[in-house]
Amino acid sequence: MARATMDVMSSAPGDQAETPTTSASEREPTPAELAAQQGVPARGASHYAKGTSANMMRSMLVIVGIGLALFLVTARPNSVTPESVDxxxxxxxxxxxxxxxxxxxxxxxxxxxxxxxxxxxxxxxxxxxxxxxxxxxxxxxxxxxxxxxxxxxxxxxxxxxxxxxxxxxxxxxxxxxxxxxxxxxxxxxxxxxxxxxxxxxxxxxxxxxxxxxxxxxxxxxxxxxxxxxxxxxxxxxx
CATH class of the missing domain: 3.30.200.100 (MucB/RseB, C-terminal domain)
Known part of the structure; x- marks a missing residue:
């Protein structure tokens, strides 16, 4: 099978033949390999994806916090002192x-x-x-x-x-x-x-x-x- 691949990839006359040069050491590492290199265990399913009531409560608190921040930002112009005119x-x-x-x-x-x-x-x-x-x-x-x-x-x-x-x-x-x-x-x-x-x-x-x-x-x-x-x-x- 390897020989057949080499024949298909032969170049046209006058060109240098192209041969596969990619090795295992040159390919992009997988996320699991990157984690192992950095001393971090590979991640499984997200803990937050398990749908526990505690995680749902955390999500609600985040949403409420974002809503409160948006309210404070949009309400702020009403407290600005009016600009005086001559x-x-x-x-x-x-x-x-x-x-x-x-x-x-x-x-x-x-x-x-x-x-x-x-x-x-x-x-x-x-x-x-x-x-x-x-x-x-x-x-x-x-x-x-x-x-x-x-x-x-x-x-x-x-x-x-x-x-x-x-x-x-x-x-x-x-x-x-x-x-x-x-x-x-x-x-x-x-x-x-x-x-x-x-x-x-x-x-x-x-x-x-x-x-x-x-x-x-x-x-x-x-x-x-x-x-x-x-x-x-x-x-x-x-």
Missing amino acids: VASAAQYRGGQAGQPFAYAEGLPDGWVATSVRYARSKGDVMVWNAGYTTPDAQYVSVQQAVDPGQDWVDTQTNQGRVIGRIETDDGTRWVQRDREGKVQRSLVHVPDDRTELTTLVTGTGSWEQLEEFAEHLTPAKVTKAGSSPSVSTSPAS
Whole structure:
């Protein structure tokens, strides 16, 4: 049989004949041989493959640990402090474009953070200034302003909240309190007698005390010519 193999493997004329040169010492060792060389006994069937209750419990603990790690990783971004935006500069810039003294909250206590600004078209083709803030206890409050937006716009932005009272801030501004029954949304609404002036809405999930505190700190931006202020980064308000 060995001679027959040699005849089959003879090369074509002009080429050197190829002969099998692989020996037992040159072949790849088997896993068992590698284990023996390293002083490790050859492995039989896996102990974990035997399906004992102890091994099943170990596997469950591993799975639970992985799930907990994934939860901690995915939940972490929610604890990140919101990035503050320069609302004052944005109000001045957008106010210059619109020719309106858009308001922003100035001098709020520690813990309040301005998180978003927007000047965009809203319901009824109304251009709306919107600046959002988070409260010290992670609630949300925003100021929204538009020139004569109409009652439908006010009803929509207050989520059809019912009128529950009226307050007056220190600067003499009178506000209507509207509360959305069944949902956490409270609103203060100021509609000026002069329809060419800005209707102002303070709304969000903050408490009535927080909304009133916010309204007390509202300051109109100084109106300048469009383009005279540096551009500012803006993010969509919710």
